[in-house]
Amino acid sequence: MHIDRPISIALILFIILLLVFFLVAPEYATFRKLRTQLGESRAEFNAEFDYYAAIARTYYDLQSRQDDIKKIDDALPSTPDLGRIVYYLQQIASENGLLVKNLFLSKSSVVNASAKTANGVKDLVFSMNLSGGYPALQNFIVSLEKASRIFEVTSISFGSGSVTSSQLLSQSQSQTQLSTQQMYSFNLQIKTHAY
Amino acid sequence: MIFYFVISLLIATIFCYVIFWVKNNIQREDIEKEAVALQTVGTEQQKEYEKTVVTYQNKINDFSNLLRNHEFASNVFAFMQAQTMPDVWFKQFSLDKKNSSVQLSGESNNMDAFSRQVAIFEKNEYVKSITTLNSSLGASARISFNINLILDQRIFDYISDASVASEADASSNQSPDQEGQATAPDQTALADQENPQTPPENENAETQNSPDQEQQVATEKSSEKLITFFHIPLNPEVIGIIDEVNHAITLDVPFGTDVKNLTPLIVMSPGATVLPAPRVSQDFEIPVTYIVTAEDGTIQNYVVKVVVGAPAEPVAEKKSSQSGYVILVIVALVVIVVLVVASLFLRFLRKRQKNAY
Numbered sequence: 001m002h003i004d005r006p007i008s009i010a011l012i013l014f015i016i017l018l019l020v021f022f023l024v025a026p027e028y029a030t031f032r033k034l035r036t037q038l039g040e041s042r043a044e045f046n047a048e049f050d051y052y053a054a055i056a057r058t059y060y061d062l063q064s065r066q067d068d069i070k071k072i073d074d075a076l077p078s079t080p081d082l083g084r085i086v087y088y089l090q091q092i093a094s095e096n097g098l099l100v101k102n103l104f105l106s107k108s109s110v111v112n113a114s115a116k117t118a119n120g121v122k123d124l125v126f127s128m129n130l131s132g133g134y135p136a137l138q139n140f141i142v143s144l145e146k147a148s149r150i151f152e153v154t155s156i157s158f159g160s161g162s163v164t165s166s167q168l169l170s171q172s173q174s175q176t177q178l179s180t181q182q183m184y185s186f187n188l189q190i191k192t193h194a195y
Numbered sequence: 196m197i198f199y200f201v202i203s204l205l206i207a208t209i210f211c212y213v214i215f216w217v218k219n220n221i222q223r224e225d226i227e228k229e230a231v232a233l234q235t236v237g238t239e240q241q242k243e244y245e246k247t248v249v250t251y252q253n254k255i256n257d258f259s260n261l262l263r264n265h266e267f268a269s270n271v272f273a274f275m276q277a278q279t280m281p282d283v284w285f286k287q288f289s290l291d292k293k294n295s296s297v298q299l300s301g302e303s304n305n306m307d308a309f310s311r312q313v314a315i316f317e318k319n320e321y322v323k324s325i326t327t328l329n330s331s332l333g334a335s336a337r338i339s340f341n342i343n344l345i346l347d348q349r350i351f352d353y354i355s356d357a358s359v360a361s362e363a364d365a366s367s368n369q370s371p372d373q374e375g376q377a378t379a380p381d382q383t384a385l386a387d388q389e390n391p392q393t394p395p396e397n398e399n400a401e402t403q404n405s406p407d408q409e410q411q412v413a414t415e416k417s418s419e420k421l422i423t424f425f426h427i428p429l430n431p432e433v434i435g436i437i438d439e440v441n442h443a444i445t446l447d448v449p450f451g452t453d454v455k456n457l458t459p460l461i462v463m464s465p466g467a468t469v470l471p472a473p474r475v476s477q478d479f480e481i482p483v484t485y486i487v488t489a490e491d492g493t494i495q496n497y498v499v500k501v502v503v504g505a506p507a508e509p510v511a512e513k514k515s516s517q518s519g520y521v522i523l524v525i526v527a528l529v530v531i532v533v534l535v536v537a538s539l540f541l542r543f544l545r546k547r548q549k550n551a552y
Contacts, residue, residue, distance in 0.1 A: 005197075005198050005538070006534060006535060006537075006538025006539070007535075007538075008198065009197055009198055009201045009534055009538075010531045010534055010535050012201045012202065012204075012205050013201055013204075013527060013530060013531050013534070014527075014531065015205065016201070016204055016205050016208050016527075017523075017524065017527040019205075019208045019209065019212065020208055020523065021523075021524065023212045024208060024211050024212045024215065027212055027215035027216055027219065028211075028215055030215075030219050031215050031218055031219050031222070034219055034222040034223060034226065035222060037222075037226055038222050038225050038226050038229065040431070041226055041229035041230065041233070042229055043431065044229075044233060044431045044432070045229055045232055045233050045236065047426075047431060047432045047433075047434050048233060048236040048237060048432065049236050050434060051424075051426065051432060051434065052236055052237060052241045052244075052245070054423070054424040054462060055241065055244050055245045055248050056241065056244055057423075058248045058252075058424075058462055059244040059247060059248050061465060062247070062248065062251055065465060068465075069251070072251075072254060072255060072258050075258060075261075076254060076257070076258050076261070120253055120254070120257060121257050121261065138269065138272050141268055141269045141272070142269050145267055145268075145269055150261055150262075150265065152265065152266060152268070152292075153268035153269075153292070154268075154292045154293060155289075155290060155291050155292060155293070156268060156271075156288070156289070156290040157287075157288065157289035157290065157298075158287070158288055158289075159286060159287035159288070159300070193261065195254055195257070
């Protein structure tokens with residue numbers, strides 16, 4: 001059987017063309033796509049692995065710093081602990097010689113969603129009416145500022161009512177003009193936080 | 196010769212196809228293995244750790260912000276005590292920390308004392324302005340007054356007693372006629388005794404003043420200020436490559452990521468703080484500098500650079516491969532035509548030679 005070589009060559013080339021176009025090229029495209037996909041999968045695995053490794057390291061680091069964590073938890077407790085706050089305020093006031101006449105929660109973002117801050121910190125604002133001397137108030141505020149829980153006095157107002165000239169004259173110059181032994185009525189707003 | 200070459204080409208083409216087919220199957224298996232391996236990362240325990248860590252990270256950041264912005268109302272009392280003249284008495288005091296305003300009502304012996312008191316307030320660096328000023332002669336021949344002071348916000352920041360006292364002394368020394376009047380010695384002593392600006396940690400005044408303890412506190416403070424982990428929670432996660440030598444962080448994000456609004460998560464050395472804060476979105480079109488402050492106050496800058504990857508392959512690849520196919524087809528057709536023409540020409544020559552013989 002005689003084979004017409006030029007025509008065979010042309011035919012084979014045509015077949016090669018078809019093979020390249022319909023088989024080799026798509027398979028090569030798939031190969032490249034899969035290679036990219038495999039690279040991404042490996043990168044994702046490595047990233048996840050590194051991320052959780054870092055998380056584990058940080059977790060154990062946190063565990064080893066329980067004292068510091070406790071300080072933060074005390075300063076910014078997860079629950080409002082209103083009972084403890086009221087008890088603490090009353091205790092500090094009495095320790096410093098002040099009488100708590102009124103104490104009420106005037107604003108709480110724990111229950112009031114609109115008052116929530118952008119982060120996870122919730123504000124609790126207490127209004128207090130205290131009675132006592134000026135030095136006692138000073139000590140009371142300093143005690144609050146030293147407390148392990150974060151307290152912030154946002155407003156203070158007090159007055160001695162009408163001061164008679166005899167009262168004024170009786171004040172020694174060795175005393176500061178605010179620190180008399182006179183009884184004042186103090187109105188305070190105290191802000192604390194929960195998380 | 197050409198015939199065998201073409202046959203070889205055909206075999207090579209088939210071989211290529213087989214090679215790619217086998218490779219693709221191997222890659223598919225590898226991808227499946229990676230997917231299975233990925234499922235083993237992020238176990239329940241690891242997720243629990245992650246939850247705890249993220250919660251505490253947020254809490255520590257919020258706590259740091261609260262501490263940074265914490266204000267001491269007691270500073271105002273020390274200030275008032277130091278700045279009040281001996282012959283001036285206050286009857287009413289009202290502090291609104293939000294507006295940094297203090298409303299005072301009181302009495303003074305005479306107008307001269309009142310005017311000197313106002314001048315002392317005006318000259319003080321912690322008084323921004325006096326918005327209300329009323330005075331009248333009372334029934335007891337004393338001057339009754341109302342003053343509204345707008346204080347500088349800095350007064351609520353923690354400052355030592357000495358700075359307020361010295362500042363008060365300085366203001367009293369500015370005016371010779373006020374010398375010895377602006378701050379009574381006993382007042383200063385009282386302010387020192389009360390110590391309203393004592394830091395919250397130190398309750399004992401004696402131990403607070405001990406140099407040994409101060410040194411000990413200083414040595415306890417860490418100077419470590421490293422960013423140990425910097426990542427952006429995209430899908431997939433983008434983790435920064437930290438160059439601790441040059442203090443630079445590079446992140447490669449996929450093409451199309453909005454770099455103007457990326458929210459990084461940062462893990463730092465214990466006790467260190469960072470600005471801008473983590474979990475706050477930043478514009479990474481240009482490199483962003485993160486300032487890490489160690490416990491001891493020393494700082495380290497990290498330059499964070501986000502590199503956007505090349506456009507996703509499919510579109511470009513498809514276009515280039517399509518145009519490649521077209522060229523390939525054209526070239527092949529040209530080769531076929533040339534070969535056919537050449538073979539026909541050879542035939543024609545052979546016939547001609549036969550006819551010549």
